[in-house]
Amino acid sequence: MPSPKQYKTIWLSDIHLGNKDCKAELLLDFLKLHRPEKLYLVGDIIDMWQMHRQFRWPKAHNEVMHAIFKLSNEGTDVIYLPGNHDEPLQKYSGMDFSGISVLRETIHTAEDGKRYLVLHGDQFDEEVCLGKFEAWIGDKLYDLLLFINRWYNKLQQSRRKHYFSLAGFIKSHINGAQKAIARYRVACTKRAKEMGLDGVICGHIHHPEITNENGTTYINDGDWIENCSAVAENSDGSLEIIYWQKPALSAVESNAVNEMGDSQAEAA
Numbered sequence: 001m002p003s004p005k006q007y008k009t010i011w012l013s014d015i016h017l018g019n020k021d022c023k024a025e026l027l028l029d030f031l032k033l034h035r036p037e038k039l040y041l042v043g044d045i046i047d048m049w050q051m052h053r054q055f056r057w058p059k060a061h062n063e064v065m066h067a068i069f070k071l072s073n074e075g076t077d078v079i080y081l082p083g084n085h086d087e088p089l090q091k092y093s094g095m096d097f098s099g100i101s102v103l104r105e106t107i108h109t110a111e112d113g114k115r116y117l118v119l120h121g122d123q124f125d126e127e128v129c130l131g132k133f134e135a136w137i138g139d140k141l142y143d144l145l146l147f148i149n150r151w152y153n154k155l156q157q158s159r160r161k162h163y164f165s166l167a168g169f170i171k172s173h174i175n176g177a178q179k180a181i182a183r184y185r186v187a188c189t190k191r192a193k194e195m196g197l198d199g200v201i202c203g204h205i206h207h208p209e210i211t212n213e214n215g216t217t218y219i220n221d222g223d224w225i226e227n228c229s230a231v232a233e234n235s236d237g238s239l240e241i242i243y244w245q246k247p248a249l250s251a252v253e254s255n256a257v258n259e260m261g262d263s264q265a266e267a268a
Contacts, residue, residue, distance in 0.1 A: 006035060008111055009233035013042035013120065013203025014223035016085065017061040018051040021225045024060035030230065030244045031067040039076050040108070041068070042203045042221060043083025043120025050085075072099040079103060083120030083204060107197065112237025114198040116219070117191060121204030124187035128180055181207055189216040201231060201239075208241050 016022045050056070072078045078100045082089040093104045105119035184205055192200040199217025208222030208229040219239060222229030228244045 006235075007232040008036065008235060008237075009038040009040065009108065010034060010036040011040045011042050011118070011201055011203075011219075011221040011231040012045075012224070013083070013221050014044040014206055014225060015041075015064070016044055016047040016050070016223070016225055017064060018056055019047040019225070020056060022047070022061065023224050023228050024058065024064050026228050026244055027064055027224050028060060028067060030228075030242075031064070031071070034232075035071070035074075036076055036232070038108075039068070039071060039078045040118055040201070041078065041080040042118060042201070043081050043122070044085040044203065044223075045080065045082075046086045046089075048086050048088060069098060069100075077101075079106060079118075081105060081118060081120055084122035084125070107195075108201065110233055110237035110239070111235060114217075114237060116217070117188075117195060117197050117200045119200070119202055121184065121188060121202040121220075124184060124191075127187045128184045181205060185209075185211070185213050185218050189213040189218050192216050208243075210239065210241060 012027075015024075015027060017024065068078065080089070080100050080102050081104060082093075082102065089102060090104060092102045095102050105117065105123070108116045108118050110116065188200045188202050192198075193214070193216045197216075199219060201219045201221065203221050203223065205220065206223040206226055207220055208227050208231075209218065209220045210231075211218050219231055221231040222241070230242045230244065231239055232242050233239050
């Protein structure tokens with residue numbers, strides 16, 4: 001097994017433990033091979049919305065939680081910033097649980113001195129989606145897309161075809177989705193700029209990206225539903241997106257790994 005790679009900091013969000021589309025096995029593989037000094041869990045780590053509708057907690061999801069606590073016990077500074085799908089945990093902001101700090105938002109100072117606002121991003125739903133009802137409708141439509149995507153890719157797999165992300169295609173090709181992403185990017189960077197910061201690191205919309213918005217750095221760490229992505233800080237303070245698409249620990253097949261398909265293994 002390769003030695004764990006050392007990063008100063010790693011950001012993960014939108015894992016959605018408890019959701020059948022969570023790629024928990026791939027995340028376990030990632031966590032076993034990375035040992036950051038600091039780990040930010042940037043919201044929607046546990047999908048309490050989905051679990052309220054149908055409780056589902058496979059062994060791999062439990063193992064992800066154990067892996068996170070293991071990192072904390074071994075010296076990684078773990079900060080949990082709840083989002084909208086794990087909203088009940090927001091009331092514990094400012095508290096500490098077994099070495100894991102819970103905050104609504106925070107500021108991270110990178111090794112190069114740049115300062116970043118870190119938050120999930122649901123704080124901007126009213127600016128981006130007009131209100132909570134529209135955000136709820138959007139979430140339902142996304143669930144429908146994932147349902148269609150899941151069955152379509154099972155058919156693709158039976159035909160030995162490549163994995164295809166329907167949600168990703170829509171985000172990239174549908175004008176309304178692109179406009180919503182742009183509004184979200186503007187809202188996030190506006191807040192960071194008002195605070196006198198260099199940038200913002202967020203999640204929420206399942207769209208990994210590093211870009212510049214009117215002089216402010218916008219960084220989205222993506223998700224573990226579609227993209228299996230994270231943001232990492234190198235020793236010089238530079239930030240990068242990691243796409244974890246080829247499991248290093250692939251002895252045991254799982255539904256989650258199978259759904260990713262052969263195309264992701266080739267792309268890694």
